[in-house]
Each structure stands twice: as structure tokens, then as C-alpha cells.
Amino acid sequence: MDSPRQTFKTARGHTYSLVHIPPRDSRRPTLLLLHGFPSHLHDWVHQTGYLAAHGYGVLAPDLLGYGQTDQPSCPDAYRLKLMSDDIADMVRALVMVAGHPKRSTLVGVGHDFGATLLSRAAAYYPELWHRLVFLAVGPPKLGTPFDVDSINHMTRQILGFELLGYIKWLATDPQAATTLESHAQAVMNLVFCADHGVWDEWYRPLGKMKEFCEQERRVAMGAWYTADLQRQHLECFARPGGYRGATMWYTMWTDNLFAEDEKELQEFRIQTPTLFVGAEGFAQQRDLLAAWCEDLTCREVDGGHWIHLEQAKRINTLIQDFLE
Structure with missing residues (x-):
């Protein structure tokens, strides 16, 4: 990942470290890459290089608490709603034209816990997204308690x-x-x-x-x-x-610190066209997402949890085919 890092400070005061590569032209969307645990933006190296070479924009942050991004010491700072706010701030400043969402400009790609964050950002800010891609993890619908x-x-x-x-x-x-x-x-x-x-x-x-x-x-x-x-x-x-x-x-x-924020969105359903790609536990993860996603395409690949690393060429092709 040769592009230099830059920083972005959100409205609530947290500074994110990220790599941002603008698209080759306005017809190409930007893909927001959200990593999981324990990962960071460099683990998207195969996707970043491939997407940029094909003219797509890329926005890959170290998520809150990771790498060179701020690490607040209170668990409440990591509520999914608040981190979704951070993502919306970042996207509107770096991707959207004059702060106005253009549905053709943004594709979210999430892996592991990054997939869960993406699903919540899709619910809190549905106007931002052109396509959604979930890798390995199919997040449960909003309002699902965790025990x-x-x-x-x-x-x-x-x-x-x-x-x-x-x-x-x-x-x-x-x-x-x-x-x-x-x-x-x-x-x-x-x-x-x-x-x-x-x-x-x-x-x-x-x-x-x-x-x-x-x-x-x-x-x-x-x-x-x-x-x-x-x-x-x-x-x-x-x-x-x-x-x-x-x-x-x-x-x-x-601690279910996300629960209060999701009370009013328990019936939310994703209407944005969505791709799920999984390997181990494919059916279980697919079904979790299918329960609240209206327009879902599913693909299964060989491999384990880290499919974007293990099967990088296949994942890149599936994402590009889904977009085009």
C-alpha cells in the first residue's frame, strides 16, 4: 500500500489515520474498506492495489482504537452509532461532492467486526450507500441483544x-x-x-x-x-x-452499549444492493444477514475467516463483478 497516510478529525474530536485514493473519474465509485479484529488498514493491501489499478477510489482507515487512529479509553466511545457518525463525517468530507451525498459514489466493504460497523452505518445513514459488501461475517439485525x-x-x-x-x-x-x-x-x-x-x-x-x-x-x-x-x-x-x-x-x-441507540431501528431493513461472501460458517452468516436485507447476492469461496487475504484474486473479482 504505497499511498501516503493522511489524517481526518471527526466532529466528536477523534483523529483517524487513513489512506485515500480518489477514483480515476467521477463515474467510478469509492470503496470504503472497514477492517476487523485484530487487523488494520494494511491488511487490505490486495484490494487497495487492485481497485486503484482499475480506476476505483479507495478509502481505508485504521478504525477507532487501531493502529495510528485515536484510542479512547472508555468503551462508550466505541458505540456503533458514534463510530458510524465518524464514518459519515469522513465520507462526506473526503468522498461526497460539496457535502451532498451522491448515491453512485460510495461502496462499503466490511470484514469481521468492520462488517458489523458497516451494517450499522448503513442503517444510520442509508442515503450514503450505493452498494454494500460483507466479507465472512453476516451481521445480525439492529436491536439483537448479545449474550x-x-x-x-x-x-x-x-x-x-x-x-x-x-x-x-x-x-x-x-x-x-x-x-x-x-x-x-x-x-x-x-x-x-x-x-x-x-x-x-x-x-x-x-x-x-x-x-x-x-x-x-x-x-x-x-x-x-x-x-x-x-x-x-x-x-x-x-x-x-x-x-x-x-x-x-x-x-x-x-455490555450491549449499542442497544439504546438501536431501539428505534429494530425493524430497519437494508434496501441497498448487497453482496455477502463467506467461507466457513457460510450458511449461518448468510442467514443472519438475509433476515434483514432486501436485495442480497451471496457467494461462497474456499478458505477460512481471512478470505480477502487467502482468496484475494477471487474476492477482488467478485466485488468488481458485483459493481459492474
Whole structure:
């Protein structure tokens, strides 16, 4: 990602670090790329290069709490409504003409927790979007409460392990961020592992991610997470405060701090044309999104969670085909 970073300060005073590449001409839309956990704007390198080469605009920020963007210390700052406000400020200043939305100018692309943020920004600011693309994660409709303990209890009975044990740790242990920062190489090794089944043993079950990190374990990493990406990842996260903001997203989620903002939008349905691309857990994630999306196109690819890295060429082609 050769384009220089720039900064943008939102109306509520948070400064975002981002890469912005204008489209080749006004007929081409700009794609807003929203990453997940634990990621940052460099993990969109394959999409950024491809899209820019084909004349599209790109807007790729480090999201709040990540990388070179501000890291507020209060979980309330990470409410999805407030971060959606930040996105709208950014888009209106950098993408829209004279501050007036043009529906043909903006496509949102979200992965993991970035997909959840995109879904909420689509609800709070539906006039902004020309197309929406969700990768790997199909977010639940607005107003859906999140009960991590119930999910973990149920999946323990069905699967033999807790599906979201890592969320319980990240959200509730005040030392989790420090542990991740101190063992960032082990975290990266686990998160970007080559064998997707490793997550069922060491990532998802309650307490196992912490154990993996503290014991400095190693597994084979995916070849698709290159040496350059590894270096940039460690520069982002292997430092004091590297994970502090990222874990705040999970505290916000488990504490349901988003719920009050979504009370009046529980019946909202996405009417913007939408693409969902998934791999593992495809049907479950697809169905979550299909329950509240009016115009949904679905595609399944081989791979794990990091499909935009593992299957970059395929993802780029699917996105371009969906736009054109």
C-alpha cells in the first residue's frame, strides 16, 4: 500500500489515520474498506492495489482504537452509532461532492467486526450507500441483544467447546490487552494460522487463547500472511496500547452499549444492493444477514475467516463483478 497516510478529525474530536485514493473519474465509485479484529488498514493491501489499478477510489482507515487512529479509553466511545457518525463525517468530507451525498459514489466493504460497523452505518445513514459488501461475517439485525455467556453455554453443549470464549476473555479481563501486546507474535501466529481447525482448539474455547499466548505457542501460519504483513502487524500491535482500543470494541459489544441507540431501528431493513461472501460458517452468516436485507447476492469461496487475504484474486473479482 504505497499511498501516503493522511489524517481526518471527526466532529466528536477523534483523529483517524487513513489512506485515500480518489477514483480515476467521477463515474467510478469509492470503496470504503472497514477492517476487523485484530487487523488494520494494511491488511487490505490486495484490494487497495487492485481497485486503484482499475480506476476505483479507495478509502481505508485504521478504525477507532487501531493502529495510528485515536484510542479512547472508555468503551462508550466505541458505540456503533458514534463510530458510524465518524464514518459519515469522513465520507462526506473526503468522498461526497460539496457535502451532498451522491448515491453512485460510495461502496462499503466490511470484514469481521468492520462488517458489523458497516451494517450499522448503513442503517444510520442509508442515503450514503450505493452498494454494500460483507466479507465472512453476516451481521445480525439492529436491536439483537448479545449474550456471550448464553452463546458459549449453548455451543459448549452442541460443539463440545465455547464458540466465543475469546470474546469473553477480551471483553472482561482488564489485563487482556496487555497480555496480547506482550505476546503479539503468538497472537499473530494463532489468528493467521494455516489450519482453520486450530481455532477450535486454541482460539474459540474459553481460556485457550490466553493460554496459547502466555505459553508462547506456535502453529503454522498461512503463507498468504506474508512477511511484510507480519512486520506491519507487529508494528501495529506489539507495543504498549497496541491492543487497548481493539479490545474496547468487545467490551462495548458484550455490555450491549449499542442497544439504546438501536431501539428505534429494530425493524430497519437494508434496501441497498448487497453482496455477502463467506467461507466457513457460510450458511449461518448468510442467514443472519438475509433476515434483514432486501436485495442480497451471496457467494461462497474456499478458505477460512481471512478470505480477502487467502482468496484475494477471487474476492477482488467478485466485488468488481458485483459493481459492474
